[in-house]
Amino acid sequence: MSKAGRILTGRDHRVATTIHCDVVVVGSGAGGSVLAERLTARGLEVVMLEEGGYWTRRSFDGREDHSYPRLYQEMGNRATDDQSVLILQGRNVGGGTTVNWCTSFRTPRTVLDHWREQHGVKGLTEEALVPHWEAIEKRLHIAEWPLDRMNANNQVLWDGCGKLGYSRGLVRRNVNNCANLGYCGLGCPLDAKMSMGVTLIPDAVERGMTVQANASVRRLLVGNRRVGGVEAELLDPETDRPTGVTLTVTAKTVAVCGGAINSPALLLRSGLDGNGNVGKRFFLHPVVVMSALMPEPVAPWSGAPQAAYSHHFIERGPGKLGFLLEVPPVMPLIAATVFPGFGEEHQRLMEQLPFTQTSIAICRDGLLPEDSGGTVALRDPAERRVSIDYPLRPFHFEAFREACKVMARIQFAAGAREVRSLHSRPVRIQRQADIDAALDSAPWEAGRVRVATAHQMGGCAMGADPRTSVVDSTLRYHGMENLFVVDGSVFPTSLGVNPQETIFGIARWASQFVAAATG
Amino acid sequence: MDVPHPRPVPAGLSRRTLIKRGLLGGALLAAGGAGFLALRGGAKVALPPDGLLVFSPAQFAVLDAVSRRLVRPQPGWPTVDEVGVARAADRIAARVEPSAQKELRQLLGLFENGLAGFLLGGRTRPFTRLEGPEQDAVLADWRDSRLAVLRTGYAALRTLVVAGYYQSPSIWPAVGYAGPPGIFQDGPSLPEWRGGDAPRPDGNGVWHGEALP
Numbered sequence: 174m175s176k177a178g179r180i181l182t183g184r185d186h187r188v189a190t191t192i193h194c195d196v197v198v199v200g201s202g203a204g205g206s207v208l209a210e211r212l213t214a215r216g217l218e219v220v221m222l223e224e225g226g227y228w229t230r231r232s233f234d235g236r237e238d239h240s241y242p243r244l245y246q247e248m249g250n251r252a253t254d255d256q257s258v259l260i261l262q263g264r265n266v267g268g269g270t271t272v273n274w275c276t277s278f279r280t281p282r283t284v285l286d287h288w289r290e291q292h293g294v295k296g297l298t299e300e301a302l303v304p305h306w307e308a309i310e311k312r313l314h315i316a317e318w319p320l321d322r323m324n325a326n327n328q329v330l331w332d333g334c335g336k337l338g339y340s341r342g343l344v345r346r347n348v349n350n351c352a353n354l355g356y357c358g359l360g361c362p363l364d365a366k367m368s369m370g371v372t373l374i375p376d377a378v379e380r381g382m383t384v385q386a387n388a389s390v391r392r393l394l395v396g397n398r399r400v401g402g403v404e405a406e407l408l409d410p411e412t413d414r415p416t417g418v419t420l421t422v423t424a425k426t427v428a429v430c431g432g433a434i435n436s437p438a439l440l441l442r443s444g445l446d447g448n449g450n451v452g453k454r455f456f457l458h459p460v461v462v463m464s465a466l467m468p469e470p471v472a473p474w475s476g477a478p479q480a481a482y483s484h485h486f487i488e489r490g491p492g493k494l495g496f497l498l499e500v501p502p503v504m505p506l507i508a509a510t511v512f513p514g515f516g517e518e519h520q521r522l523m524e525q526l527p528f529t530q531t532s533i534a535i536c537r538d539g540l541l542p543e544d545s546g547g548t549v550a551l552r553d554p555a556e557r558r559v560s561i562d563y564p565l566r567p568f569h570f571e572a573f574r575e576a577c578k579v580m581a582r583i584q585f586a587a588g589a590r591e592v593r594s595l596h597s598r599p600v601r602i603q604r605q606a607d608i609d610a611a612l613d614s615a616p617w618e619a620g621r622v623r624v625a626t627a628h629q630m631g632g633c634a635m636g637a638d639p640r641t642s643v644v645d646s647t648l649r650y651h652g653m654e655n656l657f658v659v660d661g662s663v664f665p666t667s668l669g670v671n672p673q674e675t676i677f678g679i680a681r682w683a684s685q686f687v688a689a690a691t692g
Numbered sequence: 693m694d695v696p697h698p699r700p701v702p703a704g705l706s707r708r709t710l711i712k713r714g715l716l717g718g719a720l721l722a723a724g725g726a727g728f729l730a731l732r733g734g735a736k737v738a739l740p741p742d743g744l745l746v747f748s749p750a751q752f753a754v755l756d757a758v759s760r761r762l763v764r765p766q767p768g769w770p771t772v773d774e775v776g777v778a779r780a781a782d783r784i785a786a787r788v789e790p791s792a793q794k795e796l797r798q799l800l801g802l803f804e805n806g807l808a809g810f811l812l813g814g815r816t817r818p819f820t821r822l823e824g825p826e827q828d829a830v831l832a833d834w835r836d837s838r839l840a841v842l843r844t845g846y847a848a849l850r851t852l853v854v855a856g857y858y859q860s861p862s863i864w865p866a867v868g869y870a871g872p873p874g875i876f877q878d879g880p881s882l883p884e885w886r887g888g889d890a891p892r893p894d895g896n897g898v899w900h901g902e903a904l905p
Contacts, residue, residue: 179886230879233879235871312899364897371895505864510851516764520764555791619843620843
């Protein structure tokens with residue numbers, strides 16, 4: 174009955190414009206897209222605003238130098254204020270789902286139990302989520318990637334874990350007709366990745382949703398216990414600078430879905446600090462890396478980026494962060510920035526890239542009682558960048574050190590000739606027997622070892638108590654009748670698994686509450 | 693190579709006072725822009741014919757000098773001049789937030805500055821006037837400094853220069869990378885759906901099954 178909506182960019186409005194709808198969704202990633210699709214299925218009129226651009230396989234070219242500026246926050250250079258943690262985060266229509274590595278895990282039951290027991294989250298049980306996971310897994314073709322299509326980079330982790338007796342598993346991926354190219358992080362040229370931009374966003378547009386790309390929402394129109402809508406500045410699609418045109422969207426309900434950094438920042442810019450809780454309990458699955466020189470070619474840029482994982486070290490006892498082992502795809506530009514050193518030493522490392530295997534340990538932060546995570550805050554009001562602080566504490570460094578040892582053992586077990594940490598003065602190890610001594614004596618301090626994150630969570634924690642959380646167990650902002658936060662920022666802790674399917678599931682589950690508030 | 697011994701942290705320059713928001717603390721940045729030793733001229737280098745977008749000629753010279761230590765002449769590797777590393781770094785910086793551009797300019801000033809060099813490492817000559825091995829020692833000093841703020845500055849400067857070189861497809865052969873698969877070349881000929889009256893093109897992402905509960 175209703176005709177299709179439109180996908181607009183920053184050039185499609187020349188003068189200040191106001192539009193009205195039932196629900197305005199701020200952000201087009203895993204949370205916003207799933208929510209929007211469900212709301213349109215109920216017949217609601219939805220407008221989706223996205224700060225990044227609208228890029229499709231028509232413009233994906235597989236080049237790092239073009240893709241990072243187009244598709245990532247701060248051109249791929251987002252980092253904590255002290256530069257100690259590199260933050261990879263999507264910024265485009267589809268958000269992180271356009272550039273992530275397709276890894277799809279259901280939320281671990283232990284994490285859902287922890288949220289219920291420690292944070293008073295109600296109703297968000299495995300039983301409540303299963304129907305949503307089943308539907309989304311069907312729609313996005315989520316299935317285990319077969320062992321016989323695993324690339325050499327993953328094979329090292331798989332084989333090494335097998336030899337050492339560590340538990341291992343095959344990754345489930347959201348792909349359809351995947352050709353095993355390996356360019357998931359730069360935009361899929363085949364639309365084989367079931368990202369939001371090729372699935373649920375166009376589904377919702379077919380039902381009438383309007384998508385406005387290049388729309389930077391500067392503030393929520395906050396009234397007494399209600400939000401009237403949002404105000405956005407349009408950005409030029411080419412330069413990413415404001416065009417001077419504002420777009421106002423008034424709505425019955427507002428859903429903030431900007432992710433764990435931009436959602437808290439928008440609330441703070443709008444004067445909503447959630448009793449001081451907005452921007453707190455920010456978690457990012459801090460990642461440490463070991464690279465290994467292998468005797469045979471690895472071509473770490475080629476093939477499905479993530480196919481093997483190990484949860485062997487996810488529970489390490491009280492006071493310790495558990496970690497998940499995976500591998501990343503590695504391409505020349507990102508490799509050059511994270512591989513340490515200068516001059517000839519750095520060039521030798523780069524020349525060996527085709528023979529270099531890389532493993533990552535993803536540390537599960539936020540579950541220890543003493544781990545309150547980092548903080549997202551505003552800088553000077555004139556600044557568009559937000560302040561991101563993530564203090565690295567002794568328990569982080571203990572996990573980093575032990576994880577690097579484990580990865581080195583796995584790499585040697587799989588045949589590595591040499592393994593290397595990403596310390597700014599690299600630790601290079603040629604023999605299995607030297608691992609402990611070499612890594613025990615390495616400097617474990619912020620800014621001396623490369624730490625990164627591709628998973629941002631928290632900042633608008635859900636919970637029962639408004640004194641310690643931002644949204645309630647229906648994802649409604651405490652004290653506001655029609656303001657919801659629907660994305661990874663509502664996680665009270667991190668997960669210990671890649672977060673996209675948890676965000677899908679929670680957003681789909683929460684769509685009932687957003688619809689009910691819209692009437 | 694004579695590597696200067698790390699100097700004790702000057703009184704008052706504790707981590708707490710130095711680390712504020714942003715790349716570098718305000719007190720140290722002030723030293724980057726002033727001081728009589730800073731007035732000693734740095735090296736002059738040829739500027740790009742199409743000009744600079746973010747950095748001054750003096751800041752450009754620092755980027756140029758750092759890039760020559762990052763990438764040594766090697767058979768099979770494009771030179772920094774062929775890639776135009778400092779120019780590329782200027783173009784990358786042109787796309788970042790104005791507030792971040794300001795911090796990068798301050799960082800380059802501080803790095804070049806003889807007074808800051810004296811306070812932090814014992815040198816009085818501008819960075820661009822040092823011999824190559826001396827420049828390597830300064831870079832190593834920042835990298836290994838006990839002041840977190842200098843390690844932060846090292847990371848930011850290094851990332852900018854590394855990106856300026858390795859963004860270029862001309863370096864792919866040197867690192868054994870063949871470039872993106874040919875399928876990407878089909879992109880420009882493909883349709884791009886923007887809703888409205890046009891029907892959505894069929895493709896992998898279109899759902900043909902029954903409506904999901």
